[in-house]
Amino acid sequence: MTQSSPELPTPGAPGPFGHKLRxxxxxxxxxxxxxHGSFGTFPKVVxxxxxxxxxxxxxxxxxxMRRELKPALTKIREELAELIHCDKDDLALVTxxxxxxxxxxxxxxxxxxxxxxxxxxxxxxVEKTVRYxxxxxxxxxxxxxxxxxPLTGQEILHKVEQAILAHKQLNDGSRIxxxxxxxxxxxxxxLHPVKPLVELLQSHGILVxxxxxxxxxxxxxxxxxxxxxxxxxxxxxxxxxxxxSAVLYVPRRHQHLIHPTSITADYKTGFEAEFSWAGTxxxxxxxxxxxxxxxxxxxxxxxxxxxxxxxAIQGGKIVADILGSNSLTPDDHQVANMVNIRLPLNxxxxxxATVQYFMDTLMDRYNIYTPTFKHGGQWWTRVSAxxxxxxxxxxxxxxxxxxxxxxxxxx
Numbered sequence: 540m541t542q543s544s545p546e547l548p549t550p551g552a553p554g555p556f557g558h559k560l561r562x563x564x565x566x567x568x569x570x571x572x573x574x575h576g577s578f579g580t581f582p583k584v585v586x587x588x589x590x591x592x593x594x595x596x597x598x599x600x601x602x603x604m605r606r607e608l609k610p611a612l613t614k615i616r617e618e619l620a621e622l623i624h625c626d627k628d629d630l631a632l633v634t635x636x637x638x639x640x641x642x643x644x645x646x647x648x649x650x651x652x653x654x655x656x657x658x659x660x661x662x663x664x665v666e667k668t669v670r671y672x673x674x675x676x677x678x679x680x681x682x683x684x685x686x687x688x689p690l691t692g693q694e695i696l697h698k699v700e701q702a703i704l705a706h707k708q709l710n711d712g713s714r715i716x717x718x719x720x721x722x723x724x725x726x727x728x729x730l731h732p733v734k735p736l737v738e739l740l741q742s743h744g745i746l747v748x749x750x751x752x753x754x755x756x757x758x759x760x761x762x763x764x765x766x767x768x769x770x771x772x773x774x775x776x777x778x779x780x781x782x783x784s785a786v787l788y789v790p791r792r793h794q795h796l797i798h799p800t801s802i803t804a805d806y807k808t809g810f811e812a813e814f815s816w817a818g819t820x821x822x823x824x825x826x827x828x829x830x831x832x833x834x835x836x837x838x839x840x841x842x843x844x845x846x847x848x849x850x851a852i853q854g855g856k857i858v859a860d861i862l863g864s865n866s867l868t869p870d871d872h873q874v875a876n877m878v879n880i881r882l883p884l885n886x887x888x889x890x891x892a893t894v895q896y897f898m899d900t901l902m903d904r905y906n907i908y909t910p911t912f913k914h915g916g917q918w919w920t921r922v923s924a925x926x927x928x929x930x931x932x933x934x935x936x937x938x939x940x941x942x943x944x945x946x947x948x949x950x
Contacts (some may be wrong), residue, residue, distance in 0.1 A: 546850055548929055555838060556846045557929040565928055569934055573869060574932045575923040576728065576753060576877050579776040581831065588830035589781045592823040603941055607697050611813045615828050619774075622840075623755060625762040630796075631787045631814035634826050636752040637664050638800065639771030639787040642808060643748055644672050644717075646797045651678035653716040656702060656745070658695075660686045660724045665750055669719060682706060683746040684717065687915045688867050692732035696739060715745045722751040723758070726912040727867050728877035728921050730758070749914070753777060755786070756835070757875045758844065762788055766842050775824070777876065780831040783824035787814075843926060847876040851924035852934035855880060858922060861937030862944065867919060876925070882911065882940065885948045892918060892947065905939050 548557040566572060608633045612632055620627035630817045633639050651656075653676075655669050673681050680777060684702045686695065699718075706715055722733045733749060740747045748769040754760055756777030762770060770788035775781040776950060789797050794810040805812040855866045855878030858933040867879035884892055897920075899913040909920045922936065 545947050547664065547853065549844070554846075555842070558927070560927045566927075569868070569906060571907055571935070572927070573922055573932070573936055575925045576725070576776065577781060577910065579773070579779070580825065581775070581779050581781050582834050584834055585779055585781060585827050589823045589827040592625055592752040593821060596821075596823070604819070611826060612822070615825065616786075617830055618832050618894055620899075622729070623760040623762055623766070623772075623786075623788075626791075627752035627789060629762075629788055630789050631789065631799075631810070632828075633771075633785050633787050633799075633814070633817075634783045634824070635775070635785045636750065636771050636773050637668075639785055640665050640668050640750065641800050642787060643769045643771075643789075643797060644864075645800060646715065649676045649679045649716060651676075652711075652713040653679045654682050654706065654713055654894055655679070656682040656684065656715050656718040656725075656740075657697075658684045658686045658699075658719070658721065659718055660688075660729070661721055662725045662728065662750060662752065664718060678713075681737050684898075688727055688729055689869055690736070691870065692873070696732060699736060701741060703740075703745075715743070717746045717748060720749050721749055722749055723753040723875050723877070724790045725753070726910060726921055727879045727914050727919060728875075729868060729879075730873045730875045734765055735854070737765060741766075743767075752878070753875070754874055756843075757847070759788075766790075774828050774831065778828070778831050778928045779834055781824040781827040784828050786828075831895075838926075846926060847924045848874070848929060850930070851876050851878045851922075854878070854924055854928070854930055855922065857930060857933045857939065861934070861941055867914070875919050877923050879914075879919045880940075881943055882920055883948075884918055884944060887913075887916065887918055889947050889950070891950070897943070900943055907936065907939065908938075909936070912933065 546554060547552045564580060565583060573863050576906060609897055616630045619630055633642065649672060655672065657666060657669055667680055682702055684698055703715065719730050720736050721784040723730050739749045746768040749767040750768055751772040755774060772786055774784040774786060775782040799813055801817055801835040803816055803818060805816055848876055852871050858866050858880045862883055864881040864883045868874055894911055898908060901908050909922050911918060911920050929930060
């Protein structure tokens with residue numbers, strides 16, 4: 540395995556990453572992907588492997604479904620277990636993070652008086668699932684911890700601890716049963732102090748579900764060290780597998796509590812058996828995880844993570860400088876591969892300043908896209924760094940955003 544340098548490319552030292560890798564993906568010549576974080580993308584070799592699995596299954600569906608599928612899924616769980624440091628039998632393959640969150644929340648038997656703690660910056664689909672559990676159970680309520688960045692990791696921990704202590708002071712017989720914790724939040728994209736959060740919450744007897752949708756492929760994951768009660772991550776975001784591929788972690792101590800959202804004939808035959816068959820479907824997206832891992836091994840995890848992190852930090856500063864603005868997080872250790880840049884609108888309530896307007900303008904006029912959102916009374920855009928990008932791309936992006944913002948500021 541080649542452990543390449545994470546240094547950004549220069550004419551004299553181009554390195555293995557940057558524009559030369561565009562040809563490994565399916566991008567057209569006139570398109571630059573700045574939003575890897577939303578839906579990911581995959582190399583051509585991964586797509587080729589997915590298609591090969593699809594064709595293999597069609598040649599003899601019975602042989603594939605009845606004899607070959609489960610061993611193939613086991614092999615992928617073994618590869619993932621090696622990558623994220625856990626027991627393969629604690630892993631289940633699911634289609635996406637939303638499915639994994641629903642699997643856990645709809646399996647747990649919540650009782651009257653149970654409370655679910657979550658941070659206000661959690662992903663909207665997760666937040667809505669928590670609301671559904673509250674709405675569908677008698678006296679199961681949500682404790683929201685308000686978070687507005689910039690905040691340090693220590694300040695996040697303090698806010699969570701204060702919420703726990705405030706609940707205990709109620710002395711009303713209720714208990715915080717479960718806490719939802721982001722590893723890397725979506726919007727704004729912030730790398731959270733996940734291990735201290737897990738330790739803090741568990742010290743109060745609270746189950747911790749780590750939403751790591753953006754984690755695998757973006758940061759090093761060691762579940763043997765983290766010890767969450769539950770963990771979910773999308774392989775199709777930052778690991779380069781095909782969309783519809785994710786992995787759910789449930790340690791053996793909790794497996795008796797958890798069942799798939801789709802119950803099959805394998806109900807109560809064991810955790811592995813229940814999750815190995817989700818009914819008749821195309822499993823080729825899950826099969827693509829293996830080829831994605833193989834693609835990454837030619838560079839090494841350290842090199843990929845080092846490059847994309849350095850590019851996010853330096854590229855974010857370039858965009859912010861062009862805009863005369865700033866990034867949301869003053870501490871570089873709160874940034875992984877995505878950086879949030881403030882859009883310096885003179886009037887943050889400008890009638891055109893909407894998510895829809897920004898999306899349409901970027902896509903239709905410039906053929907690019909970076910998500911926009913409002914946080915702390917300001918507009919921000921989230922930019923993703925990836926191995927096929929270079930600093931010149933961030934210069935171009937900064938100049939495009941400057942045109943858009945200058946136009947609004949002169950109206």
